[in-house]
Amino acid sequence: MSDVPQNAGYMVAAYVVTAVILVAYAVSLYRRTNQS
Protein backbone atom coordinates (compact mmCIF):
# COMPACT_ATOMS: atom_id res chain seq x y z
CA MET A 1 0.00 0.00 0.00
CA SER A 2 1.29 3.48 -0.71
CA ASP A 3 2.91 5.30 2.17
CA VAL A 4 1.77 8.76 1.20
CA PRO A 5 1.88 11.04 4.26
CA GLN A 6 -1.52 11.75 5.78
CA ASN A 7 -1.37 15.53 5.95
CA ALA A 8 -4.53 16.55 4.15
CA GLY A 9 -5.52 18.65 7.14
CA TYR A 10 -2.70 21.08 6.40
CA MET A 11 -3.73 21.29 2.79
CA VAL A 12 -7.28 22.15 3.73
CA ALA A 13 -6.09 24.72 6.25
CA ALA A 14 -3.91 26.45 3.69
CA TYR A 15 -6.62 26.49 1.05
CA VAL A 16 -9.13 27.88 3.53
CA VAL A 17 -6.76 30.55 4.82
CA THR A 18 -5.93 31.69 1.28
CA ALA A 19 -9.58 31.92 0.34
CA VAL A 20 -10.35 33.85 3.53
CA ILE A 21 -7.58 36.37 2.92
CA LEU A 22 -8.45 36.97 -0.73
CA VAL A 23 -12.21 37.14 -0.24
CA ALA A 24 -11.80 39.35 2.84
CA TYR A 25 -9.71 41.76 0.82
CA ALA A 26 -12.24 41.75 -2.02
CA VAL A 27 -15.01 42.52 0.47
CA SER A 28 -12.88 45.23 2.08
CA LEU A 29 -12.36 46.90 -1.30
CA TYR A 30 -16.07 46.69 -2.02
CA ARG A 31 -17.06 48.28 1.25
CA ARG A 32 -14.42 50.99 1.17
CA THR A 33 -15.49 51.93 -2.35
CA ASN A 34 -19.12 52.14 -1.31
CA GLN A 35 -18.22 54.32 1.66
CA SER A 36 -16.30 56.84 -0.44
Next chain:
Amino acid sequence: MGELIAQAWIVARKDLVLEFRTRTALVSAVVFTALVLTVFNFGRDPTAVPTIDLAPTILWVTFTFAAMLALNRAFQLELENQALEGLLVSPLSRTSLYWGKLIANLVFVAVVEGVGLPLFVLFFDVPVGSVLVPLIGVIALATLGFVAVGTLFSALVIRTRFAELLLVVILLPFLVPPLIGAVQVTARLLGGRPLSESVGYLKLLAAYDIVFVSLATFLFRFTVDE
Protein backbone atom coordinates in the same frame (compact mmCIF):
# COMPACT_ATOMS: atom_id res chain seq x y z
CA MET B 1 34.18 67.04 -9.32
CA GLY B 2 36.57 68.88 -7.08
CA GLU B 3 33.85 71.46 -6.49
CA LEU B 4 31.47 68.69 -5.47
CA ILE B 5 33.89 67.28 -2.95
CA ALA B 6 34.70 70.69 -1.55
CA GLN B 7 31.02 71.47 -1.07
CA ALA B 8 30.37 68.06 0.45
CA TRP B 9 33.18 68.64 2.89
CA ILE B 10 31.66 71.97 3.95
CA VAL B 11 28.40 70.24 4.74
CA ALA B 12 30.13 67.36 6.52
CA ARG B 13 32.30 69.67 8.57
CA LYS B 14 29.29 71.62 9.79
CA ASP B 15 27.57 68.50 11.06
CA LEU B 16 30.75 67.06 12.53
CA VAL B 17 31.69 70.28 14.31
CA LEU B 18 28.25 70.36 15.89
CA GLU B 19 28.60 66.73 16.90
CA PHE B 20 32.03 66.98 18.41
CA ARG B 21 31.38 70.27 20.13
CA THR B 22 28.70 68.71 22.29
CA ARG B 23 30.14 65.18 22.28
CA THR B 24 27.02 63.98 24.05
CA ALA B 25 25.85 61.97 21.07
CA LEU B 26 29.19 60.36 20.58
CA VAL B 27 29.61 59.43 24.21
CA SER B 28 26.06 58.09 24.38
CA ALA B 29 26.62 55.96 21.29
CA VAL B 30 29.87 54.57 22.64
CA VAL B 31 28.37 53.80 26.03
CA PHE B 32 25.39 52.21 24.32
CA THR B 33 27.71 49.97 22.29
CA ALA B 34 29.54 48.89 25.43
CA LEU B 35 26.23 48.16 27.11
CA VAL B 36 24.94 46.05 24.24
CA LEU B 37 28.14 44.02 24.23
CA THR B 38 27.79 43.54 27.97
CA VAL B 39 24.21 42.35 27.63
CA PHE B 40 25.24 39.86 24.97
CA ASN B 41 27.79 38.44 27.33
CA PHE B 42 25.19 37.67 29.94
CA GLY B 43 22.83 36.30 27.36
CA ARG B 44 24.95 33.31 26.49
CA ASP B 45 26.33 30.23 28.13
CA PRO B 46 30.04 30.08 27.29
CA THR B 47 30.23 26.44 28.19
CA ALA B 48 27.42 25.51 25.84
CA VAL B 49 28.22 27.58 22.80
CA PRO B 50 31.76 28.60 21.90
CA THR B 51 32.07 32.37 21.72
CA ILE B 52 33.55 32.20 18.28
CA ASP B 53 30.26 30.88 16.89
CA LEU B 54 28.24 33.77 18.22
CA ALA B 55 30.89 36.45 17.83
CA PRO B 56 30.06 37.63 14.32
CA THR B 57 26.37 38.00 15.16
CA ILE B 58 27.13 39.86 18.37
CA LEU B 59 29.48 42.21 16.59
CA TRP B 60 27.10 42.99 13.77
CA VAL B 61 23.96 43.39 15.82
CA THR B 62 25.91 45.86 17.94
CA PHE B 63 27.20 47.74 14.91
CA THR B 64 23.73 47.84 13.37
CA PHE B 65 22.32 49.38 16.53
CA ALA B 66 25.18 51.87 16.56
CA ALA B 67 24.52 52.85 12.96
CA MET B 68 20.81 53.34 13.69
CA LEU B 69 21.67 55.51 16.67
CA ALA B 70 24.00 57.61 14.57
CA LEU B 71 21.37 58.13 11.92
CA ASN B 72 18.75 59.06 14.45
CA ARG B 73 21.18 61.43 16.09
CA ALA B 74 22.01 63.10 12.79
CA PHE B 75 18.33 63.46 12.20
CA GLN B 76 17.78 65.06 15.61
CA LEU B 77 20.56 67.49 14.86
CA GLU B 78 18.73 68.44 11.71
CA LEU B 79 15.50 69.12 13.55
CA GLU B 80 17.09 71.03 16.42
CA ASN B 81 19.10 73.34 14.26
CA GLN B 82 16.75 73.53 11.30
CA ALA B 83 19.94 73.17 9.40
CA LEU B 84 18.28 71.59 6.40
CA GLU B 85 16.27 74.69 5.52
CA GLY B 86 19.37 76.82 5.61
CA LEU B 87 21.30 74.40 3.45
CA LEU B 88 18.56 74.14 0.87
CA VAL B 89 18.50 77.88 0.38
CA SER B 90 22.23 77.93 -0.18
CA PRO B 91 23.65 77.32 -3.66
CA LEU B 92 25.00 73.92 -2.68
CA SER B 93 24.14 71.15 -5.12
CA ARG B 94 21.91 68.37 -3.88
CA THR B 95 24.62 65.84 -4.58
CA SER B 96 27.13 67.67 -2.39
CA LEU B 97 24.48 67.95 0.28
CA TYR B 98 23.91 64.21 0.26
CA TRP B 99 27.62 63.40 0.18
CA GLY B 100 28.28 65.84 3.00
CA LYS B 101 25.67 64.19 5.18
CA LEU B 102 26.91 60.76 4.18
CA ILE B 103 30.47 61.62 5.14
CA ALA B 104 29.42 63.11 8.47
CA ASN B 105 27.32 60.06 9.32
CA LEU B 106 30.12 57.72 8.26
CA VAL B 107 32.63 59.50 10.46
CA PHE B 108 30.28 59.32 13.40
CA VAL B 109 29.61 55.60 12.93
CA ALA B 110 33.30 54.96 12.27
CA VAL B 111 34.22 56.49 15.61
CA VAL B 112 31.64 54.38 17.41
CA GLU B 113 32.82 51.25 15.59
CA GLY B 114 36.40 52.24 16.29
CA VAL B 115 35.65 52.01 20.00
CA GLY B 116 33.26 49.10 19.67
CA LEU B 117 35.63 46.75 17.90
CA PRO B 118 38.39 46.81 20.54
CA LEU B 119 35.75 46.42 23.25
CA PHE B 120 34.33 43.46 21.40
CA VAL B 121 37.77 41.88 21.09
CA LEU B 122 38.35 42.49 24.78
CA PHE B 123 35.00 41.26 26.13
CA PHE B 124 34.78 38.17 23.98
CA ASP B 125 38.45 37.28 23.69
CA VAL B 126 38.25 37.06 19.95
CA PRO B 127 41.48 36.60 17.98
CA VAL B 128 41.38 39.32 15.34
CA GLY B 129 45.07 40.08 15.09
CA SER B 130 45.83 38.16 11.93
CA VAL B 131 42.67 39.21 10.13
CA LEU B 132 42.43 42.80 11.31
CA VAL B 133 42.88 44.40 7.91
CA PRO B 134 40.29 42.32 6.03
CA LEU B 135 37.97 42.65 9.01
CA ILE B 136 38.19 46.42 8.94
CA GLY B 137 37.61 46.19 5.20
CA VAL B 138 34.39 44.25 5.65
CA ILE B 139 33.22 46.58 8.40
CA ALA B 140 33.86 49.54 6.11
CA LEU B 141 32.01 47.97 3.17
CA ALA B 142 28.95 47.04 5.16
CA THR B 143 28.83 50.30 7.09
CA LEU B 144 28.94 52.30 3.87
CA GLY B 145 25.89 50.40 2.65
CA PHE B 146 23.89 50.91 5.86
CA VAL B 147 24.73 54.57 6.15
CA ALA B 148 24.18 55.38 2.47
CA VAL B 149 20.60 54.15 2.57
CA GLY B 150 20.06 55.46 6.08
CA THR B 151 21.16 58.97 5.14
CA LEU B 152 18.70 59.05 2.26
CA PHE B 153 15.87 57.78 4.43
CA SER B 154 16.68 60.25 7.20
CA ALA B 155 15.99 63.04 4.75
CA LEU B 156 12.83 61.28 3.68
CA VAL B 157 11.26 60.86 7.10
CA ILE B 158 12.17 64.27 8.44
CA ARG B 159 8.86 65.83 7.43
CA THR B 160 6.69 62.89 8.40
CA ARG B 161 4.88 62.01 11.58
CA PHE B 162 6.56 59.46 13.91
CA ALA B 163 9.77 60.10 12.04
CA GLU B 164 12.32 58.23 14.15
CA LEU B 165 10.13 55.16 14.32
CA LEU B 166 9.49 55.29 10.59
CA LEU B 167 13.21 55.56 9.89
CA VAL B 168 13.91 52.29 11.67
CA VAL B 169 10.95 50.50 10.10
CA ILE B 170 11.76 51.46 6.53
CA LEU B 171 15.50 51.00 6.93
CA LEU B 172 15.62 47.51 8.43
CA PRO B 173 14.81 45.48 5.29
CA PHE B 174 17.61 47.35 3.53
CA LEU B 175 20.08 46.31 6.20
CA VAL B 176 19.47 42.59 5.77
CA PRO B 177 21.46 41.80 2.60
CA PRO B 178 24.60 43.69 3.69
CA LEU B 179 24.19 42.23 7.16
CA ILE B 180 24.11 38.70 5.78
CA GLY B 181 27.27 39.44 3.82
CA ALA B 182 29.01 41.09 6.75
CA VAL B 183 28.23 38.39 9.27
CA GLN B 184 29.20 35.57 6.94
CA VAL B 185 32.52 37.14 5.97
CA THR B 186 33.29 38.01 9.60
CA ALA B 187 32.54 34.44 10.64
CA ARG B 188 34.88 33.09 7.99
CA LEU B 189 37.61 35.55 8.88
CA LEU B 190 37.42 34.79 12.58
CA GLY B 191 37.32 31.10 11.78
CA GLY B 192 40.60 31.38 9.95
CA ARG B 193 39.09 30.54 6.57
CA PRO B 194 40.92 31.85 3.51
CA LEU B 195 39.53 35.03 2.02
CA SER B 196 38.67 33.21 -1.20
CA GLU B 197 35.77 31.55 0.55
CA SER B 198 34.16 34.91 1.17
CA VAL B 199 34.42 36.21 -2.36
CA GLY B 200 30.72 35.80 -3.13
CA TYR B 201 29.67 37.77 -0.09
CA LEU B 202 32.31 40.43 -0.68
CA LYS B 203 31.02 40.92 -4.19
CA LEU B 204 27.51 41.22 -2.73
CA LEU B 205 28.68 43.92 -0.33
CA ALA B 206 30.57 45.81 -3.00
CA ALA B 207 27.68 45.62 -5.47
CA TYR B 208 25.26 46.78 -2.78
CA ASP B 209 27.45 49.76 -1.96
CA ILE B 210 27.87 50.78 -5.59
CA VAL B 211 24.18 50.46 -6.37
CA PHE B 212 22.80 52.14 -3.26
CA VAL B 213 25.32 54.95 -2.95
CA SER B 214 24.59 55.86 -6.59
CA LEU B 215 20.85 55.44 -6.16
CA ALA B 216 20.76 57.46 -2.95
CA THR B 217 22.88 60.21 -4.49
CA PHE B 218 20.45 60.43 -7.38
CA LEU B 219 17.26 60.18 -5.33
CA PHE B 220 18.28 62.55 -2.54
CA ARG B 221 17.14 65.65 -4.44
CA PHE B 222 13.60 64.28 -4.55
CA THR B 223 13.44 64.08 -0.80
CA VAL B 224 14.46 67.67 -0.23
CA ASP B 225 13.17 69.69 -3.16
CA GLU B 226 9.73 71.16 -3.51
Next chain:
Amino acid sequence: MSLTQKGRWITVVALGCLAAVYVRALAFTPLERLQGPAQKIFYLHVPAAIWTEAAMVLVGLAGIFYLFLKDPRLDRFAEASAEVGTVFATVVLTTGPIWGKPIWGTWWTWDARLTSTLLLFFLYVGYLLVRGAVRDAGLRARYAAVLGICGMCLVPFIHMSVYLFRTLHPQPIILKPSAPSLPSTMLATWLFSLATFTLLYVGFVTQRYALSLARDARGGGSPGHV
Protein backbone atom coordinates in the same frame (compact mmCIF):
# COMPACT_ATOMS: atom_id res chain seq x y z
CA MET C 1 -18.68 51.06 -17.17
CA SER C 2 -16.77 52.90 -14.51
CA LEU C 3 -13.33 51.85 -13.42
CA THR C 4 -14.70 50.53 -10.17
CA GLN C 5 -17.23 48.38 -11.97
CA LYS C 6 -14.62 47.04 -14.35
CA GLY C 7 -12.43 46.23 -11.40
CA ARG C 8 -15.26 44.47 -9.62
CA TRP C 9 -16.09 42.39 -12.65
CA ILE C 10 -12.50 41.35 -13.14
CA THR C 11 -12.26 40.45 -9.46
CA VAL C 12 -15.45 38.39 -9.58
CA VAL C 13 -14.18 36.50 -12.61
CA ALA C 14 -10.83 36.04 -10.91
CA LEU C 15 -12.44 34.68 -7.76
CA GLY C 16 -14.45 32.33 -9.94
CA CYS C 17 -11.22 31.16 -11.55
CA LEU C 18 -9.77 30.73 -8.09
CA ALA C 19 -12.64 28.42 -7.22
CA ALA C 20 -11.89 26.49 -10.41
CA VAL C 21 -8.23 26.27 -9.43
CA TYR C 22 -9.29 24.89 -6.08
CA VAL C 23 -11.42 22.20 -7.70
CA ARG C 24 -8.73 21.29 -10.18
CA ALA C 25 -5.93 21.25 -7.64
CA LEU C 26 -7.82 19.36 -4.97
CA ALA C 27 -9.78 16.88 -7.07
CA PHE C 28 -8.16 16.57 -10.47
CA THR C 29 -4.44 16.88 -9.86
CA PRO C 30 -2.49 13.84 -8.75
CA LEU C 31 -1.00 13.51 -5.30
CA GLU C 32 2.70 13.93 -4.95
CA ARG C 33 3.89 10.72 -3.38
CA LEU C 34 6.66 12.00 -1.13
CA GLN C 35 4.87 15.01 0.30
CA GLY C 36 1.27 13.88 0.18
CA PRO C 37 -1.71 16.21 -0.01
CA ALA C 38 0.14 19.08 1.65
CA GLN C 39 2.19 19.51 -1.51
CA LYS C 40 -0.90 20.99 -3.15
CA ILE C 41 -0.38 24.13 -1.11
CA PHE C 42 2.35 24.80 -3.65
CA TYR C 43 -0.30 25.71 -6.26
CA LEU C 44 -1.37 28.71 -4.22
CA HIS C 45 1.86 29.55 -2.41
CA VAL C 46 4.15 29.98 -5.40
CA PRO C 47 1.91 32.06 -7.70
CA ALA C 48 1.16 34.33 -4.75
CA ALA C 49 4.89 34.69 -4.11
CA ILE C 50 5.56 35.52 -7.74
CA TRP C 51 2.96 38.26 -7.68
CA THR C 52 4.16 39.59 -4.32
CA GLU C 53 7.48 40.26 -5.96
CA ALA C 54 6.09 41.43 -9.30
CA ALA C 55 3.89 43.93 -7.49
CA MET C 56 6.96 45.39 -5.76
CA VAL C 57 8.79 45.72 -9.06
CA LEU C 58 5.77 47.52 -10.48
CA VAL C 59 5.68 49.85 -7.47
CA GLY C 60 9.32 50.69 -8.19
CA LEU C 61 8.79 51.19 -11.92
CA ALA C 62 5.78 53.40 -11.28
CA GLY C 63 7.98 55.37 -8.91
CA ILE C 64 10.69 55.92 -11.50
CA PHE C 65 8.18 57.13 -14.06
CA TYR C 66 6.45 59.30 -11.50
CA LEU C 67 9.65 61.15 -10.58
CA PHE C 68 10.18 62.07 -14.21
CA LEU C 69 6.61 62.54 -15.42
CA LYS C 70 4.95 63.70 -12.19
CA ASP C 71 1.70 62.05 -13.30
CA PRO C 72 -0.50 61.36 -10.26
CA ARG C 73 -1.97 58.32 -11.97
CA LEU C 74 1.38 56.60 -11.59
CA ASP C 75 1.36 57.35 -7.89
CA ARG C 76 -2.15 55.98 -7.49
CA PHE C 77 -1.13 52.83 -9.31
CA ALA C 78 1.91 52.43 -7.06
CA GLU C 79 -0.25 52.81 -3.97
CA ALA C 80 -2.67 50.19 -5.27
CA SER C 81 0.06 47.78 -6.26
CA ALA C 82 1.68 48.09 -2.84
CA GLU C 83 -1.53 47.31 -1.00
CA VAL C 84 -2.32 44.32 -3.20
CA GLY C 85 1.27 43.14 -2.88
CA THR C 86 0.88 43.19 0.88
CA VAL C 87 -2.25 41.02 0.64
CA PHE C 88 -0.46 38.47 -1.54
CA ALA C 89 2.51 38.51 0.81
CA THR C 90 0.13 37.63 3.61
CA VAL C 91 -1.07 34.63 1.59
CA VAL C 92 2.52 33.48 1.10
CA LEU C 93 3.49 34.00 4.73
CA THR C 94 0.48 32.06 6.03
CA THR C 95 0.51 29.19 3.53
CA GLY C 96 4.29 28.87 3.88
CA PRO C 97 4.33 27.75 7.50
CA ILE C 98 1.22 25.61 6.98
CA TRP C 99 3.17 23.85 4.23
CA GLY C 100 6.39 23.83 6.17
CA LYS C 101 5.09 22.09 9.27
CA PRO C 102 4.13 18.76 7.70
CA ILE C 103 6.99 18.77 5.21
CA TRP C 104 9.96 20.16 7.15
CA GLY C 105 8.66 19.51 10.64
CA THR C 106 8.92 23.16 11.58
CA TRP C 107 6.54 26.11 11.12
CA TRP C 108 9.14 28.47 9.82
CA THR C 109 11.98 27.66 7.47
CA TRP C 110 14.33 30.36 6.34
CA ASP C 111 14.08 29.09 2.79
CA ALA C 112 14.65 31.47 -0.09
CA ARG C 113 11.03 32.10 -0.93
CA LEU C 114 9.73 32.65 2.59
CA THR C 115 12.66 34.83 3.59
CA SER C 116 12.36 36.98 0.47
CA THR C 117 8.63 37.35 0.92
CA LEU C 118 9.06 38.28 4.56
CA LEU C 119 11.44 41.06 3.61
CA LEU C 120 9.08 42.16 0.85
CA PHE C 121 6.29 42.25 3.42
CA PHE C 122 8.34 44.59 5.61
CA LEU C 123 9.14 46.73 2.58
CA TYR C 124 5.45 47.00 1.77
CA VAL C 125 4.48 47.83 5.34
CA GLY C 126 7.16 50.52 5.48
CA TYR C 127 5.99 51.92 2.17
CA LEU C 128 2.37 52.09 3.26
CA LEU C 129 3.34 53.58 6.64
CA VAL C 130 5.31 56.35 4.94
CA ARG C 131 2.34 57.06 2.69
CA GLY C 132 0.13 57.25 5.73
CA ALA C 133 2.45 59.64 7.52
CA VAL C 134 2.58 62.38 4.89
CA ARG C 135 -0.33 64.79 4.53
CA ASP C 136 0.62 66.62 1.38
CA ALA C 137 -0.20 64.64 -1.77
CA GLY C 138 2.74 65.83 -3.85
CA LEU C 139 5.27 65.20 -1.10
CA ARG C 140 3.72 61.83 -0.35
CA ALA C 141 3.95 60.76 -3.99
CA ARG C 142 7.60 61.81 -4.20
CA TYR C 143 8.62 60.10 -0.96
CA ALA C 144 6.70 56.98 -1.92
CA ALA C 145 8.41 56.94 -5.31
CA VAL C 146 11.86 57.18 -3.69
CA LEU C 147 11.09 54.39 -1.27
CA GLY C 148 9.46 52.26 -3.97
CA ILE C 149 12.46 52.57 -6.25
CA CYS C 150 14.81 51.60 -3.42
CA GLY C 151 12.58 48.64 -2.57
CA MET C 152 12.57 47.45 -6.15
CA CYS C 153 16.38 47.72 -6.31
CA LEU C 154 16.68 45.77 -3.09
CA VAL C 155 14.91 42.72 -4.55
CA PRO C 156 17.91 41.34 -6.50
CA PHE C 157 20.08 41.80 -3.42
CA ILE C 158 17.61 39.89 -1.29
CA HIS C 159 17.77 37.05 -3.80
CA MET C 160 21.55 37.16 -4.04
CA SER C 161 22.14 37.16 -0.31
CA VAL C 162 19.60 34.42 0.39
CA TYR C 163 21.00 32.34 -2.48
CA LEU C 164 24.57 32.70 -1.18
CA PHE C 165 23.42 31.84 2.31
CA ARG C 166 21.55 28.76 1.15
CA THR C 167 24.19 27.38 -1.19
CA LEU C 168 27.10 27.92 1.16
CA HIS C 169 25.13 26.57 4.09
CA PRO C 170 23.69 23.27 2.97
CA GLN C 171 20.61 22.69 5.07
CA PRO C 172 19.55 19.09 5.57
CA ILE C 173 17.27 18.78 2.60
CA ILE C 174 14.88 15.90 2.93
CA LEU C 175 12.38 17.01 0.35
CA LYS C 176 12.51 19.68 -2.27
CA PRO C 177 9.27 21.64 -2.04
CA SER C 178 9.03 22.14 -5.75
CA ALA C 179 10.30 19.49 -8.10
CA PRO C 180 12.51 20.77 -10.94
CA SER C 181 10.19 19.40 -13.59
CA LEU C 182 6.52 18.95 -12.91
CA PRO C 183 4.43 16.31 -14.59
CA SER C 184 2.18 18.02 -17.13
CA THR C 185 -1.05 17.80 -15.12
CA MET C 186 0.60 19.48 -12.16
CA LEU C 187 2.21 22.07 -14.40
CA ALA C 188 -1.15 22.85 -15.97
CA THR C 189 -2.72 23.36 -12.55
CA TRP C 190 0.14 25.60 -11.51
CA LEU C 191 -0.09 27.69 -14.68
CA PHE C 192 -3.83 28.01 -14.26
CA SER C 193 -3.27 29.22 -10.72
CA LEU C 194 -0.63 31.71 -11.88
CA ALA C 195 -3.07 33.09 -14.46
CA THR C 196 -5.74 33.36 -11.77
CA PHE C 197 -3.46 35.27 -9.43
CA THR C 198 -2.56 37.55 -12.31
CA LEU C 199 -6.24 38.24 -12.86
CA LEU C 200 -6.71 38.77 -9.12
CA TYR C 201 -3.88 41.29 -9.13
CA VAL C 202 -5.43 43.19 -12.03
CA GLY C 203 -8.90 43.18 -10.51
CA PHE C 204 -7.72 44.24 -7.06
CA VAL C 205 -5.38 46.94 -8.35
CA THR C 206 -8.09 48.35 -10.62
CA GLN C 207 -10.52 48.64 -7.73
CA ARG C 208 -7.92 50.06 -5.38
CA TYR C 209 -6.84 52.57 -8.03
CA ALA C 210 -10.46 53.62 -8.53
CA LEU C 211 -10.74 54.07 -4.78
CA SER C 212 -7.75 56.44 -4.75
CA LEU C 213 -9.13 58.29 -7.74
CA ALA C 214 -12.46 58.80 -6.00
CA ARG C 215 -10.76 60.07 -2.85
CA ASP C 216 -8.51 62.44 -4.78
CA ALA C 217 -11.52 63.72 -6.69
CA ARG C 218 -13.32 64.42 -3.44
CA GLY C 219 -10.28 66.44 -2.47
CA GLY C 220 -9.67 64.23 0.50
CA GLY C 221 -6.16 64.38 1.88
CA SER C 222 -6.68 60.90 3.21
CA PRO C 223 -3.97 58.55 2.07
CA GLY C 224 -6.62 55.90 1.39
CA HIS C 225 -5.12 53.09 3.40
CA VAL C 226 -7.06 51.11 5.99
